[in-house]
Amino acid sequence: MTDRALWHGQAHMPTSQAQRLVVTDGDGAWLTTSDGRRLLDATASLWHANVGHGRERIARAAYEQMRRLETYHVFGRFANEPALDLADRLADLGPVQGGRVMLTSGGSDSVDLACKLVRRHWQLEGRPEKTVVVSRETAYHGLHGFGTSIAGLPYNREGYGSASLVPETLRIPAHDLGAALAQLDAFGTDRVAAIILEPVIGTGGVFGPVEGYLEGLQAFAQERDVLLVVDEVITGFGRTGVMFASERYALEPDLVLMAKGLTSGYAPLGAVLVAPRVADRFFDGDDAPMFRHGLTYSGHATACAVAHANLDVLEEEGLVERAAHLEKVLADAVQPLADHPLVHEVRAGAGFLAGVQVVDEVRGDDVAQECVRRGVLTRTIHANTLQICPPFVTTEDEVRLVATTVADALDTF
Structure with a gap:
């Protein structure tokens, strides 16, 4: 049928x-x-x-968690143990020292969260003009609102009545560092909130980085006070022969996006690892601001238990x-x-x-x-x-x- x-x-x-x-x-x-x-x-x-x-080991981890507690949300002051433990584990594993972790339901969720957070960061810094998210031509960052808007694949971005669902976006050459930097200079980085990149372009055709490109773009971001968001949804958890491609390519991201290999697909789960530069203000002091973002299933206890079992398999084998x-x-x-x-x-x-x-x-x-x-x-x-x-x-x-x-x-x- x-x-x-x-x-x-x-x-x-x-x-x-x-x-x-x-x-x-x-x-x-x-x-x-x-x-x-x-x-x-x-x-x-x-x-x-x-x-x-x-x-079977991962299936049993899900079964045992569901018997105990299928999940409980992590809004406000509520939490569940698998989510707390997984966030700590990811903070220790990830390529950012002293980072904080927000859990999501998958890669596209992580992209949207990160794009909102970088804009919120600059608002709180008193630089409201910094709203533009820069991505690479042929890049793929999921298909939610922000992911669609920053897509470097035109057919994923077009057809919705405007050039971009979220207008403050810019795409730069994916492999030519000189051309990318020239375009950024011409555009003016005073308005740029973040550059987002895949260390290895996946859906856009499987392109590894041209020598010097990632390092040059990172140096530019650091010099111009632009946040660097590394999308490790595909590369994270071993695909490039190390736990994160950021390690292989000596990247120092402000935010790291995770999903896919976090559970090997046994449950829908993603995460954003946030460096202290961005995260600390939300944790310090009675007058700390809020980041008003959350998902019903972020920190889903069973999905987090599955992630733990998956990471155990990766490490033990x-x-x-x-x-x-x-x-x-x-x-x-x-x-x-x-x-x-x-x-x-x-x-x-x-x-x-x-x-x-x-x-x-x-x-x-x-x-x-x-x-x-x-x-x-x-x-x-x-x-x-x-x-x-x-x-x-x-x-x-x-x-x-x-x-x-x-x-x-x-x-x-």
Whole structure:
């Protein structure tokens, strides 16, 4: 039955209903569909199934927490123990010393929270003109109000009656530091509240940073009194071979956005780690201001218990280190694809993820469908690019299988 009520996200619904792929089971790096096919999950679902599918330990953590207390909100003076413990754990793990943590329901929530908070910060600093949030071309920061507004993918931002849902936004070149700084200088940074960036651009096509770009943009932000927001929704919790990409690229963020790998998708949960420069004023003194923001399910006790179990698995099984090892395995496996006549470019080596950009004359969606027919689940992201981002439990042979399957699929066109 194709005519079902579910409205898929980011979907052309007539196509999605006609070609719907229903996943029913998962085990490690593998999935089973409703028609009985077994598929290697080359995308870790939406970049998040880091510890693999079907972890009984994580399911039991959710069950035990629900039996005790499914959740209780964290508004006002209320809290629950899993939320308190997780916030402390993230503050210790994260790339910010002495930070505070606000919990959310996912990555898009974290983006909206951060964009509101940087504007609130400058209002309290007595600099109300600093409202503009700068992002990079081809960037993806979710699809909530602010995320839509700062999107570097035009098709995600357009179609709502204005150039940007929130008007105070600006996009800069994603890889050319000189051009980016020149544009910022011309615009005038007196109005800029923050620069937000992904250390490795994900949905925008899997682009690692050009040498010197991140460091240069960070130095500019520090010199011009602009906050730096690092979106680690995809890169956080091991995808780049360290717990956070900010460590790998020597970034010193004022805010760090987290989600996806925080629970490996076993529960919807996100977080924003906030440096003392921004957070301290809200914690100090009887006259401390309030940040009037919150979500019904922020600090959800069961989701936080799931996050603890997921982080335990990452640490005890050495999966972050495994991702670092598999980064080279994947880069070596996909490199021969660069010579295929139907491949425009292969991008790998900035973590355990890769993008294979197919030439414009061939639809990447058709190649992805052929991969599925051959037993490997991938999908197309920006610039006609096949996404490869497997779970950390994927074996070396399975990583190579992804690459050879893409090659075999391309050979059919």
